[in-house]
Amino acid sequence: MLKDFFSKKKKYASVPRKEAKQDIPEGLMQKCLGCQKIFYRKEMKKNLHVCPHCEHHHPLNAGERIDSLFDEGSFQEWDQQLVSANPLHFPDYEEKLEKDRNKSGLNEAVVTGKGEINGFETAFAVMDSRFRMGSMGSVVGEKIARAIERAKESSLPFIVFTASGGARMQEGILSLMQMSKTSVAIQRFRESGGLMISVMTHPTTGGVSASFASVGDYNFAEPGALIGFAGRRIIEQTIREDLPDDFQTAEFLLQHGQLDKVIPRSEMKHVLTTILDIHQPRGDRP
Structure with missing residues (x-):
């Protein structure tokens, strides 16, 4: 039974990975060059391109x-x-x-x-x-x-x-x-x-x-x-x-x-x- 359990395909496995992946608009997110955290680009722009977490000043x-x-x-x-x-x-x-x-x-x-x-x-x-x-x-x-x-x-x-x-x-x-x-x-x-x-x-x-x-x-x-x-x-x-x-x-x-x-x-x-x-x-x- 254990073997049968692992051999069964999960429901989500039948969906191709590319189709299951949600599309994220290009340019929506921005990675901080200081702490490497990811933020919404609009949030960074509103904060004058200063990281809200580590205060790294981007150009x-x-x-x-x-x-x-x-x-x-x-x-x-x-x-x-x-x-x-x-x-x-x-x-x-x-x-x-x-x-x-x-x-x-x-x-x-x-x-x-x-x-x-x-x-x-x-x-x-x-x-x-x-x-x-x-x-x-x-x-x-x-x-x-x-x-x-x-x-x-x-x-x-x-x-x-x-x-x-x-x-x-x-x-x-x-x-x-x-x-x-x-x-x-x-x-x-x-x-x-x-x-x-x-x-x-x-x-x-x-x-x-x-x-x-x-x-x-x-x-x-x-x-x-x-x-x-x-x-x-x-x-x-x-x-x-x-x-x-x-x-x-x-x-x-x-x-x-x-x-x-x-x-x-x-x-x-x-x-x-x-x-x-x-x-x-x-x-x-x-």
């Missing part, structure tokens, strides 16, 4: 970042039409740029403009890692320099959110020149009395971390962000020592005095509003 694209900070209808974009050329005739560079334009809906790896955060007007730049990993080419540097110049002319504060793998190798020395161009623009802006706030998000590395990302009047970061110039392996091979596990994280930099504050995404708008309010001329407060 925001430029549009999501702008929507999370600016008052509705207040954002005006600058220099949207600027696109990269291929001055060094790097193989397949134009095709890769076009692919990223189609994927991201952006013409370049940074969006600049102005808008209002709780009524306080400010100039703005936000980098988007979907476009060439946020790498800094000629157009990225040009757009940021132009935004800083416009902020100076209009006596507006300037806020930049960085997310970058560094200088764009396909543009060679022209890419590296953007480090000095943006840094000079910031120095002129500062000499005119301008306020600059830099917020470094994951990752901010290479030439971006060594130029405009690190020279704000306030230097902030999101939790867990990777921030550094050279890679961990290169540094360890150079100094021939093992580095701490949290090396080049936002928390490590804060502990060693290279950041002013690590700000959770849910608190970002409030902190920026407070700083803009403190620096606002008394007669211009909303």
Whole structure:
């Protein structure tokens, strides 16, 4: 009887596995990169792409970042039409740029403009890692320099959110020149009395971390962000020592005095509003 019991087919076994499996719409769920738990994508989006369980901060694209900070209808974009050329005739560079334009809906790896955060007007730049990993080419540097110049002319504060793998190798020395161009623009802006706030998000590395990302009047970061110039392996091979596990994280930099504050995404708008309010001329407060 026992043998007969195990030899019998269960009712559900007669249903093909593919037919029995429930169809789950693609893109409905999202796995957290921190704790590996699975959540509804809508739930993650509502929480600004911060894991409700472990608070891991997943990347925001430029549009999501702008929507999370600016008052509705207040954002005006600058220099949207600027696109990269291929001055060094790097193989397949134009095709890769076009692919990223189609994927991201952006013409370049940074969006600049102005808008209002709780009524306080400010100039703005936000980098988007979907476009060439946020790498800094000629157009990225040009757009940021132009935004800083416009902020100076209009006596507006300037806020930049960085997310970058560094200088764009396909543009060679022209890419590296953007480090000095943006840094000079910031120095002129500062000499005119301008306020600059830099917020470094994951990752901010290479030439971006060594130029405009690190020279704000306030230097902030999101939790867990990777921030550094050279890679961990290169540094360890150079100094021939093992580095701490949290090396080049936002928390490590804060502990060693290279950041002013690590700000959770849910608190970002409030902190920026407070700083803009403190620096606002008394007669211009909303």
